[in-house]
Amino acid sequence: MSKLIRGIRGFKDISPDEAFRHRYAEDRTREHFARFGYREVRLPLVESTELFARGIGEATDIVDKEMYTFPDRNGVSLTLRPEGTASAVRAYLEGNWKAPSGVTKIFYTGPMFRYERPQKGRYRQFYQIGLEAIGGPGPLVDIEVIDLLHLLFVGLGVNDVKILVNSLGCPACRPAFRDDLVDYIKAAAGKLCSNCLRRIETNPMRVLDCKVPTCREALEGAPVILGYLCSDCDDHFSRVTAGLTGLGVPYEVDPKIVRGLDYYNRTAFEAVCDRLGAQNAVAAGGRYDGLAREIGGDAYGIGFAIGLERLTLVMDWKSAELPVVDYYVAAATQRARIPALGLADVLRGKGYLVEADLEDRSLKAQLRSANRAGALRVLIIGDDELRDETVQVKDFSTGQQQTVGRDSFLKELQALKTG
RNA sequence: GUGAGCAUAGCUCAGUUGGUUAGAGCGCUGGACUGUGGCUCCAGAGGUCGAGGGUUCGAAUCCCUCUGUUCACCCCA
Structure with missing residues (x-):
């Protein structure tokens, strides 16, 4: 007998038991999105490399070292999508999907691909279900999107997920914060770990959520983005938090949450669960008013994506109905x-x-x-x-x-x- | 890309300072019960001990290399 051919690292087979849970979680999520007026779109798994390079940002880890990129038979550089937002916005612009109401509400589901070392809750091919509200500057859109996410967890019976929100500012106010932060970090450099020293150059905002205790201590007096927001961003964020409070959505303001993709501005949020191990985000998203311009269009937008594998890890399956042999x-x-x-x-x-x-x-x-x-x-x-x-x-x-x-x-x- | 752990039956795992036929539980098959499940009892099948090399009279066990896998770093859903 010849040697058993094995699957590729990080490309997991989904067993019948797992597939049942994926299907259940996905179906319930679809129904929930639909009740808020979101409609499904089906997007290609492959896009031109340029879309992600320009949309996500050349300097990000995703683009820099995690994409599955290859030339097609004509020598055009293609990439297996590492996330869904860039594709969704591209399709919106290309198809002119502008809704009469002003906000186009779409969702997508399917596999994403990133070349990373697999670990708990992280695979090279992984499944997301995400939505995008394109066309509105907020903040009511932001409020409804986060409210929707919260109610999804409530509906699924998941009660140990925390929603963290932050504002990343905008191109008008972020540079001043960034400069002050870098100055502060450099002054405290003696107490920081080697990773943080490297991050001063690559991504200074990341220093803020370092897990090393001595770093945390050294950063206690560090500048906070929320203190640097321009009046428009500050007003936006105030209305978002007030709106969430008004709707009874539990959330925490966490100035440490940062996004790894360049296109985010203003509202950023994450749903985290400490039962997920190191990869604790079950869903994450934010506003991306600059993305459309990067890829040649113009539109406001906000959205998030849920990691389906992580969602199924967080859900309580004890009461789930399994298929019964009649x-x-x-x-x-x-x-x-x-x-x-x-x-x-x-x-x-x-x-x-x-x-x-x-x-x-x-x-x-x-x-x-x-x-x-x-x-x-x-x-x-x-x-x-x-x-x-x-x-x-x-x-x-x-x-x-x-x-x-x-x-x-x-x-x-x-x-x-x-x- | 970096680090640590793990790899023995279908599954979960034992396996002593290296020692002769590698075990258990669960599962599977058959029987006790000629055509009746669960509980019990009896019997049976099932293993290149991840791969390759080395040390040794002798390796699942010690050493090296490789592969796979898990967790963590990085980063992220």
Whole structure:
């Protein structure tokens, strides 16, 4: 036998049990989005590399070292999408999807690709469901989007997720903050870890959420973005937080949250859960008023994406309904094998989940199998039943069994269905 | 890209200072019960001990290399 060909690192197979949870989480999320008027769009998995380079930012880690980029047969550089927002905005501009109301509400779901080392809650192909509200400058849009996210967790019964919000300012007010922050960090450089020293150059805002205790201590008096907001940004943020409070959305203002993508401005938010390990964000997003301009258009926008794998890790599955085997059809004799499969087909035609033995096993083995599968009822057919046109109906919870005419059994089913 | 841990039956894992036929629980198959599940008892099948090399009389065990995987760093959903 030749060697088993294995899957690629970071590209996980999703087992039936996991797929069931993904499907459930995704369906519930879709329904929730739809109630807020969001409509699904289906976007390509592949875009021109330029879209992400310009939209997300050349200097970001995603673009710099995490993209799956390759030339197509004509030598054009293509990239497997690492996130959905750039594609969504591109499609909005290209298709002129401007809604009469002024805010276009769309959502997407599907795989994203990033070349990273896999770890808990992080894969090279991972699944997101995200939405974008394009066209409105806020802050009412911001409020509704965060409210929507909060209510989604409530609806899913997830209660240990915290929503953190912050404002990243805008191109008018962020530079002053950044300069002061860099000055402060440089003054405190002696107490910082090597990672933070490197971040002074690469991404100074990241120094603020370093996990090293000595760094945290050294940064206690560091400048806070919220103190630098221009009057427009400050007003925007005040209205967002007041709106969330007014709607009863629990949130925490966390000046340390930062976005890894260049296009974000003003409102930024994350939903975090400490049961997720190091990758604690189950959903994240923010406002991106500059993105459209970067890719040749013009539009306000805000959105977020939920990591489906992470969402399923956070959800409580104890009470989830698993598929139930309604009937197991057992053949007591060889002659009854095909009639048993035929009866199973009739029941499936009426909408029941029906299992039957496919391995020529003994009646005892079939019943054991039915029991393991959690079947509610078993139908048994043997030579006697074939001759008399009957079927043995056994209720597995009580163990009671009775002989019923085949036709009247099926008629009874019909009555139950319509009743 | 960096670091640490792990890799033994379908699954979860034991396996002593290196020692002869590598074990358990669960699961699977059959029987006790000629056509009846769960509980019990009995029997059975199932393993190139991740791969390759080395040390040794002898390696699942010690050493090296590789691969896979997990967690963490980085970063992010």
